Amino acid sequence: MLIMTRRLYFAAAHRDIQGSELTGHTYTLDVAVSGHINERTGLLVNIKELDRIVKEHVLNQIDGKCLNDRLSFFQAHLATPENIATYIAGTVHPFLPSDIHLHSVRLQPTPVLYTEWLSSLKEVSHMLLTKIYEFSASHRLHSDSLSAEENRTLFGKCNNPNGHGHNYELEVTICGPINPITGRVLPPERLDAVVEREVLSRYDHRYLNLDVPEFAHVVPSAEMIVKTIWERLRPCIPAPARLYRLRLYETPRNLFEYSEEDDKEQR
Ligand SMILES: Nc1nc2c(c(=O)[nH]1)N=C([C@H](O)[C@H](O)COP(=O)(O)OP(=O)(O)OP(=O)(O)O)CN2
Numbered sequence: 164m165l166i167m168t169r170r171l172y173f174a175a176a177h178r179d180i181q182g183s184e185l186t187g188h189t190y191t192l193d194v195a196v197s198g199h200i201n202e203r204t205g206l207l208v209n210i211k212e213l214d215r216i217v218k219e220h221v222l223n224q225i226d227g228k229c230l231n232d233r234l235s236f237f238q239a240h241l242a243t244p245e246n247i248a249t250y251i252a253g254t255v256h257p258f259l260p261s262d263i264h265l266h267s268v269r270l271q272p273t274p275v276l277y278t279e280w281l282s283s284l285k286e287v288s289h290m291l292l293t294k295i296y297e298f299s300a301s302h303r304l305h306s307d308s309l310s311a312e313e314n315r316t317l318f319g320k321c322n323n324p325n326g327h328g329h330n331y332e333l334e335v336t337i338c339g340p341i342n343p344i345t346g347r348v349l350p351p352e353r354l355d356a357v358v359e360r361e362v363l364s365r366y367d368h369r370y371l372n373l374d375v376p377e378f379a380h381v382v383p384s385a386e387m388i389v390k391t392i393w394e395r396l397r398p399c400i401p402a403p404a405r406l407y408r409l410r411l412y413e414t415p416r417n418l419f420e421y422s423e424e425d426d427k428e429q430r
């Protein structure tokens with residue numbers, strides 16, 4: 164099956180509780196569909212047709228509107244990113260051609276938060292919530308199990324005895340049911356508190372090799388950093404949410420991903 168994604172944008176406002184102040188966002192919406200390529204047309208479905216379906220049946224109802232005032236769904240559900248993504252998935256799905264499947268809906272209201280509805284999640288009512296964090300740290304790639312010469316040969320400039328730094332970007336994704344009261348998989352500030360305590364306060368502006376005990380005898384490569392962060396965060400995510408995926412950008416061009424599938428293989 165091939166997956167095709169169309170990106171759209173919309174602006175909408177909402178009230179958190181009846182009569183409260185309006186809050187607004189400009190949302191980035193990615194709608195992904197999957198299917199088999201049509202032999203005659205070479206298409207899954209014309210991307211303009213997908214665009215039309217989403218605009219006609221979703222964006223025309225919500226773009227530039229106050230969600231609570233306009234849609235009964237948001238009179239019964241808080242207009243959280245999780246609930247909006249669920250609404251979009253449920254609204255688009257019936258209008259897709261019969262041989263095209265809705266694969267995922269990704270909704271990003273701010274530069275550091277996005278939610279994803281995935282058809283592939285085993286637990287139907289579950290959603291993904293991702294928060295994006297940054298920390299600056301220095302490290303030296305050096306393995307105790309290699310000679311000085313082997314280290315220089317393998318790691319090159321990264322073996323410089325005085326280390327070097329990166330501005331790391333860390334995406335933390337959790338998976339869980341939407342709480343019917345809060346409309347969230349987890350209040351984002353609770354995830355922030357866990358990541359601050361377990362990662363940022365211990366890694367930011369530190370020399371990883373000496374300041375972070377986990378790397379006293381482990382090479383602080385991006386692979387080992389993302390795996391180490393996984394081990395620290397996994398037991399700290401409040402149930403029924405669970406840690407689902409980590410993405411660590413060491414530089415804009417170096418991305419390392421570790422997920423629950425990798426963790427299952429390790430255990
Ligand atoms: N498998 C890995 N290879 C490398 C890692 C790593 O963690 N895992 N890390 C490094 C060094 O940390 C190095 O500092 C990476 O930074 P940089 O060389 O700047 O990376 P870029 O390729 O993005 O920079 P360019 O200058 O554009 O090459 C090396 N290898």
Ligand SMILES: [Zn+2]
Pocket residue numbers: 302321327328329
């Ligand atoms: Zn480096």
